[in-house]
Amino acid sequence: xxxxxxxxxxxxxxxxxxxxDLARRILERIRDSGWxxxxxxxxxxxxxxxxxxxxxxxxxxxxxxxxxxxxPFETRGLQLARDVADLDPEDILPSSPxxxxxxxxxxxxxxGQLPQEVSEAELMPRYQVSRGVVxxxxxxxxxxxxxxxxxxxxxxxxxxxxxEDAYRESYEFRMAVECAALRSPMFNADPQQLAPVRRAHERxxxxxxxxxxxxxxxxxxxxxxxxxxxxxxxxxxxxxxxxVRQQNNLRRLQESAGFEELPAERIEQSxxxxxAILDAVxxxxxxxxxxLLRQHLRQASEFASPxxxx
Amino acid sequence: xxxxxxxxxxxxxxxxxxxxDLARRILERIRDSGWxxxxxxxxxxxxxxxxxxxxxxxxxxxxxxxxxxxxPFETRGLQLARDVADLDPEDILPSSPxxxxxxxxxxxxxxGQLPQEVSEAELMPRYQVSRGVVxxxxxxxxxxxxxxxxxxxxxxxxxxxxxEDAYRESYEFRMAVECAALRSPMFNADPQQLAPVRRAHERxxxxxxxxxxxxxxxxxxxxxxxxxxxxxxxxxxxxxxxxVRQQNNLRRLQESAGFEELPAERIEQSxxxxxAILDAVxxxxxxxxxxLLRQHLRQASEFASPxxxx
DNA sequence: TAATGCATTTTGATTGAATGAAAAGCAGGA
DNA sequence: TCCTGCTTTTCATTCAATCAAAATGCATTA
Numbered sequence: 001x002x003x004x005x006x007x008x009x010x011x012x013x014x015x016x017x018x019x020x021d022l023a024r025r026i027l028e029r030i031r032d033s034g035w036x037x038x039x040x041x042x043x044x045x046x047x048x049x050x051x052x053x054x055x056x057x058x059x060x061x062x063x064x065x066x067x068x069x070x071x072p073f074e075t076r077g078l079q080l081a082r083d084v085a086d087l088d089p090e091d092i093l094p095s096s097p098x099x100x101x102x103x104x105x106x107x108x109x110x111x112g113q114l115p116q117e118v119s120e121a122e123l124m125p126r127y128q129v130s131r132g133v134v135x136x137x138x139x140x141x142x143x144x145x146x147x148x149x150x151x152x153x154x155x156x157x158x159x160x161x162x163x164e165d166a167y168r169e170s171y172e173f174r175m176a177v178e179c180a181a182l183r184s185p186m187f188n189a190d191p192q193q194l195a196p197v198r199r200a201h202e203r204x205x206x207x208x209x210x211x212x213x214x215x216x217x218x219x220x221x222x223x224x225x226x227x228x229x230x231x232x233x234x235x236x237x238x239x240x241x242x243x244v245r246q247q248n249n250l251r252r253l254q255e256s257a258g259f260e261e262l263p264a265e266r267i268e269q270s271x272x273x274x275x276a277i278l279d280a281v282x283x284x285x286x287x288x289x290x291x292l293l294r295q296h297l298r299q300a301s302e303f304a305s306p307x308x309x310x
Numbered sequence: 311x312x313x314x315x316x317x318x319x320x321x322x323x324x325x326x327x328x329x330x331d332l333a334r335r336i337l338e339r340i341r342d343s344g345w346x347x348x349x350x351x352x353x354x355x356x357x358x359x360x361x362x363x364x365x366x367x368x369x370x371x372x373x374x375x376x377x378x379x380x381x382p383f384e385t386r387g388l389q390l391a392r393d394v395a396d397l398d399p400e401d402i403l404p405s406s407p408x409x410x411x412x413x414x415x416x417x418x419x420x421x422g423q424l425p426q427e428v429s430e431a432e433l434m435p436r437y438q439v440s441r442g443v444v445x446x447x448x449x450x451x452x453x454x455x456x457x458x459x460x461x462x463x464x465x466x467x468x469x470x471x472x473x474e475d476a477y478r479e480s481y482e483f484r485m486a487v488e489c490a491a492l493r494s495p496m497f498n499a500d501p502q503q504l505a506p507v508r509r510a511h512e513r514x515x516x517x518x519x520x521x522x523x524x525x526x527x528x529x530x531x532x533x534x535x536x537x538x539x540x541x542x543x544x545x546x547x548x549x550x551x552x553x554v555r556q557q558n559n560l561r562r563l564q565e566s567a568g569f570e571e572l573p574a575e576r577i578e579q580s581x582x583x584x585x586a587i588l589d590a591v592x593x594x595x596x597x598x599x600x601x602l603l604r605q606h607l608r609q610a611s612e613f614a615s616p617x618x619x620x
Numbered sequence: 621t622a623a624t625g626c627a628t629t630t631t632g633a634t635t636g637a638a639t640g641a642a643a644a645g646c647a648g649g650a
Numbered sequence: 651t652c653c654t655g656c657t658t659t660t661c662a663t664t665c666a667a668t669c670a671a672a673a674t675g676c677a678t679t680a
Contacts, residue, residue, distance in 0.1 A: 016671065018461055044623065052462040053673040058625090075680070076624055121661055131662085132634060142453060145552075149453065151328055152362045152642055153661055159548065168496075173549035176490030184482060238469060239483035242455075243553055326641060354653065363643045368655085385650080386654060431631055441632085442664060462672055463631055 015063055017096040022050060022060035024089045027069065031084045032196045041070060041078045067092050090216070101127060102137055103256065106146075109157055110257035119154045144249040160254060170247065171301040175294065177243045178228065181235035182281075182290045189234050189281045197223075197230045198278055201271050208268045220267055221255055227274045231281070231293075270300065325373055327406040332360060332370035334399045337379065341394045342506050351380060351388045377402050400526070411437060412447055413566065416456075419467055420567035429464045454559040470564060480557065481611040485604065487553045488538065491545035492591075492600045499544050499591045507533075507540045508588055511581050518578045530577050531565055537584045541591070541603075580610065 015023075026046060047057045061078055064070045069092070071081035105127070108114040123134045138155055141147035147157050159166065181187070200223045207213055225248040232244040273296045280289035325333075336356060351371065357364045371388055374380045379402070381391035415437070418424040433444045448465055451457035457467050469476060491497070510533045517523055535558040542554040583606045590599035 014670085018672080021461075042623070051460065054624095055672045055674090056462060059671090077680090119661065130634080136633090139449070139452075143459065150361065151331075152366060154643095169547040169549055172490065172494060172547055173553075176486055176550070177553075180482065180486035186478075237479040237482055239479055239557065240486070243483075243487075247549065324640085328642085352653075364654095365642050365644090369641090387650095429631065440665075446663090464673095 015059065015094070015096070016056070017098050018052070018056050019059040019063065020093055020096045020099070022046075022052070022056055023063040024093050025050065026057075026060055027064065027084065027087070027089050027092065030080060031087065032199055034085075034199075035080050037080050037083060039080045040073075041080065063093070088216070088219075090218075098133070098136070101129065101133070102140060105137060105141075106253055106256045110160065110253055110255075114157075116159075117150070117154050117156045145246045146249060146253050158250060158253070167301060170250070171297060174228075174244070174247055175297055177240055177247070178232060178293060178297070179290055181232045181237065181240040181244070182286055182293060184235040184237055184240070186236040187234055187286065188236060189284075191282065193233060194230055194278060194282070197226050198275065200226065201274055201278075205268065205271050205275075208264050208271070211264075215262075215264065215267055217255065217262065220262065221252060224270065224274075225252075227278075231277070234281070270296070273299075325369065325404070325406070326366070327408050328362070328366050329369040329373065330403055330406045330409070332356075332362070332366055333373045334403050335360065336367075336370055337374065337394065337397070337399050337402065340390060341397065342509055344395075344509075345390050347390050347393060349390045350383075351390065373403070398526070398529075400528075408443070408446070411439065411443070412450060415447060415451075416563055416566045420470065420563055420565075424467075426469075427460070427464050427466045455556045456559060456563050468560060468563070477611060480560070481607060484538075484554070484557055485607055487550055487557070488542060488603060488607070489600055491542045491547065491550040491554070492596055492603060494545040494547055494550070496546040497544055497596065498546060499594075501592065503543060504540055504588060504592065507536050508585065510536065511585055511588075515578065515581050515585075518574050518581070521574070525574065525577055527565065527572065530572065531562060534580065534584075535562075537588075541587070544591070580606070583609075 029049075030041075041061060043054050043057050043061065046061075047054045050057070061070060065072070065078065069081055069084060069087075070078045073079055105114065120131055120134045120138070123129075123138075124131055127134070138147055141157075142149070142155075145158065147155050150156050204215060204220070204223060207215060225245075229241065229244050229248065232241040235241065273292065277289050277292045277296065280286075280292060339359075353364050353367050353371065356371075357367045360367070371380060375382070375388065379391060379394060379397075380388045383389055415424065430441055430444050430448070433439075433448075434441055437444070448457055451467075452459070452465075455468065457465050460466050514525060514530070514533060517525060535555075539551065539554050539558065542551040545551065583602065587599050587602045587606065590596075590602060
């Protein structure tokens with residue numbers, strides 16, 4: 001098993017997509033939980049949290065060690081090595097080629113460069129990848145409800161959210177589902193669950209107020225989604241929660257066209273509205289929360305609609 | 311190209327799943343449209359209807375010819391050869407092995423014989439099929455939202471609709487979504503679309519009234535689904551329609567446990583309620599329709615719930 | 621007692637050539 | 651002009667073998 005010295009890239013050369021994804025989620029978790037330097041990082045704990053075995057978690061932590069975010073204890077185990085409050089996971093982690101392709105496809109579809117109906121054979125040369133990779137990408141899109149198999153040959157992307165119609169429909173749907181979630185008799189504003197959401201919003205507000213940094217559209221999108229999904233999750237109704245999640249997936253497809261970044265004041269306003277809704281919910285004022293939510297959805301819809309109808 | 315005489319099963323030996331599926335749908339279409347004997351069957355027309363090319367449609371028609379349902383014209387083309395009003399597609403068509411397995415898996419899952427989390431490697435020996443087949447089945451389940459990939463290894467079936475909780479949640483969700491569909495400002499009761507639904511219901515009522523034949527649970531399920539999905543489709547909102555469809559898929563998983571057939575009077579009552587709702591909708595009395603729908607959903611839910619909670 | 625580090629087992633991804641099925645094209649005929 | 655019946659072309663599945671990665675087990679140590 002002893003081998004040449006020059007060439008031993010055996011492990012860290014290739015990090016699997018799962019490992020990279022885990023590394024990112026772990027980093028976000030560390031950040032959003034506000035851990036202090038020196039905190040011990042437990043592998044079994046993380047493995048339970050993310051529902052995987054210890055192997056990929058260990059590999060993910062190795063990635064973070066390589067980035068200087070974690071460091072070994074003197075004896076054994078890992079600890080947090082530096083403050084991560086103002087760290088953007090994007091910058092740190094290499095983002096697997098598969099993930100890159102996924103976003104590229106999504107963007108090209110949103111821009112109309114990719115037709116609504118595609119065949120695997122058509123995508124292979126286009127992206128210079130094997131059929132297997134194409135399959136995997138399409139399956140991921142399919143799992144998110146963004147693409148469907150056609151009978152016979154080919155795949156078909158979901159109708160995009162362009163045009164007045166689609167916006168109205170999406171708005172109508174979210175209104176129905178999210179309000180139903182609030183009104184659910186089993187609704188329970190679990191602070192445990194909503195705390196990270198609230199914290200993320202406050203972080204955004206802090207950043208905006210300094211005016212120094214722009215918020216990445218992608219980051220805002222994730223936080224926005226976490227708010228709506230978190231709220232729906234409090235309904236204790238898996239179907240309502242799933243519906244909101246899927247709707248967010250669709251919206252992500254649209255956003256990824258990246259026509260323009262949202263103006264900072266728009267983000268700030270949404271943030272405050274979200275926080276107001278959280279306040280109302282946690283105070284048990286459900287009806288007021290619903291009114292605020294309706295208003296919020298309406299405004300967001302009106303803001304988005306005219307811009308898209310190019 | 312001339313070959314031995316004894317052995318030429320080349321084509322009809324194997325009918326692809328798509329061909330069988332098409333044959334069934336074509337047969338249902340012929341039946342529900344009430345075609346008369348001698349009516350011409352147009353291949354391009356059917357191909358357009360089902361969104362496939364002419365090849366599989368032709369093959370499907372061959373299957374129907376082999377069953378004596380269609381026959382060639384003297385010159386060319388095909389015609390309807392016999393009355394199909396009281397024909398059960400199940401009896402006629404051979405139902406591909408893949409379809410059989412699909413149902414078997416669904417049933418075993420519903421009965422709890424199959425665990426909620428499974429690995430491909432575990433399913434292969436269990437059903438004596440190759441990995442490819444297992445994949446295909448799981449992908450079909452996944453497309454219907456009945457199963458999800460886990461990160462890492464394995465697949466996880468959707469939480470089943472057993473227990474009080476799940477029934478309440480499903481009921482709550484359907485109430486929210488289907489009523490939102492009715493209330494949609496773009497709601498339009500397209501008679502073209504609802505006519506087949508109405509006809510199917512009337513056919514069921516006719517059968518029930520004679521008392522001779524039992525309604526297959528499967529058949530009633532499909533008609534019930536077509537009612538709710540058809541209604542949602544009238545909202546002109548694809549998201550609402552999709553949500554109803556997916557909910558029906560879930561319910562199908564549950565029903566397939568096949569604990570017991572619904573009693574005929576129960577089916578009859580549901581039928582009448584559906585027809586009353588259709589009447590209200592087509593008369594433009596939306597509010598009344600919504601009230602009826604709420605009542606219908608509540609009753610169906612109450613009927614189903616106690617029986618399942620074994 | 622529980623987490624670590626490493627070893628082993630299990631699971632699923634990948635590959636390419638052969639096969640089968642669907643899509644697309646075309647000439648003849650209603 | 652549209653449909654039929656056939657041919658050609660394109661597309662996707664299959665299968666088995668090899669390989670990468672996740673799950674699991676276990677001795678060790680805090």
